[in-house]
Amino acid sequence: xxxxxxxxxxxFRSIFEWILAxxxxxxxxxxxxxxxxxxxxxxxxxxxxALRRSRLPExxxxxxxxxxxxxxxxxxxxxxxxxxxxxxxxxxxxxxVQGVFQVGTPTPQTEQCLLITHIELLDFRKRHVVASTGxxxxxxxxxxxTFRPEFSxxxxxxxxxxxxxxxxxxxxxxxxxxxxxxxxxxxxxxxxPP
Amino acid sequence: MRKNxxxxxxxxxxxxSPAGAVTRIxxxxxxxxxxxxxxxxxxxxxxxxxxxxxVGITDSAGRFELNADDWPKSDRNHGTVVxxxxxxxxxxxxxxxxxTPGTGKSGIVLGVTPTGPGSLSQAVRDALLGARDxxxxxxxxxxxxxxxxxxxxxxxxxxxxLLRRLQGSMTQYLQAQNAPDELCGLSFVQLPGAVDLLNYSxxxxxxxxxxxxxxxxxxxxxxxxxAGPRLEVSTTFFPIPSTxxxxxxxxxxxxxxxxxxxxxxxxxxxxxxAWAHYAAIVLALREAREGERLDSLPHLVQARxxxxxxxxTLPAGEGSLHRWxxxxxxxxxARIRP
Numbered sequence: 232x233x234x235x236x237x238x239x240x241x242x243f244r245s246i247f248e249w250i251l252a253x254x255x256x257x258x259x260x261x262x263x264x265x266x267x268x269x270x271x272x273x274x275x276x277x278x279x280x281a282l283r284r285s286r287l288p289e290x291x292x293x294x295x296x297x298x299x300x301x302x303x304x305x306x307x308x309x310x311x312x313x314x315x316x317x318x319x320x321x322x323x324x325x326x327x328v329q330g331v332f333q334v335g336t337p338t339p340q341t342e343q344c345l346l347i348t349h350i351e352l353l354d355f356r357k358r359h360v361v362a363s364t365g366x367x368x369x370x371x372x373x374x375x376x377t378f379r380p381e382f383s384x385x386x387x388x389x390x391x392x393x394x395x396x397x398x399x400x401x402x403x404x405x406x407x408x409x410x411x412x413x414x415x416x417x418x419x420x421x422x423x424p425p
Numbered sequence: 426m427r428k429n430x431x432x433x434x435x436x437x438x439x440x441x442s443p444a445g446a447v448t449r450i451x452x453x454x455x456x457x458x459x460x461x462x463x464x465x466x467x468x469x470x471x472x473x474x475x476x477x478x479x480v481g482i483t484d485s486a487g488r489f490e491l492n493a494d495d496w497p498k499s500d501r502n503h504g505t506v507v508x509x510x511x512x513x514x515x516x517x518x519x520x521x522x523x524x525t526p527g528t529g530k531s532g533i534v535l536g537v538t539p540t541g542p543g544s545l546s547q548a549v550r551d552a553l554l555g556a557r558d559x560x561x562x563x564x565x566x567x568x569x570x571x572x573x574x575x576x577x578x579x580x581x582x583x584x585x586x587l588l589r590r591l592q593g594s595m596t597q598y599l600q601a602q603n604a605p606d607e608l609c610g611l612s613f614v615q616l617p618g619a620v621d622l623l624n625y626s627x628x629x630x631x632x633x634x635x636x637x638x639x640x641x642x643x644x645x646x647x648x649x650x651x652a653g654p655r656l657e658v659s660t661t662f663f664p665i666p667s668t669x670x671x672x673x674x675x676x677x678x679x680x681x682x683x684x685x686x687x688x689x690x691x692x693x694x695x696x697x698x699a700w701a702h703y704a705a706i707v708l709a710l711r712e713a714r715e716g717e718r719l720d721s722l723p724h725l726v727q728a729r730x731x732x733x734x735x736x737x738t739l740p741a742g743e744g745s746l747h748r749w750x751x752x753x754x755x756x757x758x759a760r761i762r763p
Binding site: 375 | 471473500518519520649651
């Protein structure tokens with residue numbers, strides 16, 4: 232069920248994120264849920280207005296067609312927002328992301344590097360998600376990051392923050408988080424001291 | 426009726442969490458080669474999203490124990506603890522341990538590997554000797570790794586401002602504890618790039634050559650959220666002075682300091698109190714060492730007064746440091762009043 236709603240809603244989510252990314256460019260930063268709420272409210276008003284306009288006798292045929300289309304499209308978007316919210320309430324994402332560094336045979340260098348390596352979670356704007364420190368196990372390379380899920384804004388990237396290995400960035404999806412995907416990250420030491 | 430419902434709810438809750446259930450996590454730190462227990466290792470634990478905290482020092486049998494019930498239930502329920510073991514003569518190790526919330530886990534064995542001999546080159550030794558501070562009031566710092574998350578920041582300026590902020594907070598704290606003026610004037614000196622704080626032997630050798638109170642180094646991460654930019658400081662505080670019976674292993678210090686939103690390389694927030702506490706402790710260790718070396722009572726009294734001041738002002742959550750301080754005060758009291 233969550234997979235079906237994800238498949239249905241992902242195009243809408245992408246549009247919201249695109250709108251938010253545009254707003255960030257003009258220095259307006261809003262939570263996704265706030266933008267969804269404002270957009271749903273505006274579209275509810277738009278539906279009411281479109282209904283009124285489409286029934287006026289003096290409106291030309293093409294304009295009537297446009298307003299009638301609005302009375303169908305606007306509620307679909309509102310329904311998508313409401314479905315998204317209910318899906319998040321009904322099927323909340325786990326609050327952790329886990330995986331392992333492909334360390335190969337552990338050496339003192341890899342253990343030393345793992346000690347100063349962290350896993351960070353970023354949202355679609357590449358902002359840090361509030362999370363644990365993401366320190367990996369220096370023997371096995373395993374990591375587990377616990378994060379505070381933000382409504383309508385799940386982690387979208389997993390980033391390796393380190394001064395001694397390659398700072399890989401991996402895109403992650405809701406589906407992978409939901410299925411507790413075990414992310415495998417190549418661990419490539421940089422030349423020189425950390 | 427309402428009272429009865431409340432009683433029923435209370436009864437149901439008491440059934441779901443049996444009285445006296447303790448989530449205890451315990452084990453032993455051993456030398457990975459000889460499998461002998463390692464005493465004096467510091468355990469730092471992170472459970473869920475709570476910041477990491479020092480939870481204890483291993484006893485003479487290498488044993489450690491922590492009570493996960495000290496963490497919020499939401500964190501504890503994750504069932505994983507990230508344990509970091511630090512010891513002056515062993516390489517630090519981080520291990521993820523799973524446990525059962527409500528029960529815990531016992532019999533954990535954490536193996537640590539001895540660090541090799543100090544690996545400082547003659548050029549580095551010469552540089553450290555050249556910067557040696559005769560008064561012993563210096564803290565050496567290794568250039569911090571800086572992650573700016575893409576924000577344009579003058580790294581050197583930010584580091585300089587952070588050190589000034591730390592210096593100010595340490596001096597202010599020492600003055601507030603009525604420490605003598607000659608103890609309050611701490612300074613920072615940059616360590617040569619080759620000194621790696623993760624190589625404990627080399628770091629200790631560097632600290633001794635510099636006659637330093639402590640070495641610090643680690644990572645600075647600039648982070649932004651709705652509250653504005655902040656500097657996440659994740660460092661090692663490596664105490665240098667020690668006596669035969671009093672040694673503080675390297676400590677991890679995590680801090681978050683607010684940055685100026687208009688100019689993120691400017692620090693607007695205050696540093697946490699951990700830095701000042703550790704500064705007072707290393708000063709006390711130096712005084713204790715001088716007291717033992719010169720058989721001087723005033724130095725021992727000064728050391729005891731400093732440790733007592735830290736004990737008075739330490740937050741309640743710092744359990745392992747409280748225990749260390751109590752141990753140190755007992756030792757010093759025994760020396761002062763034979």
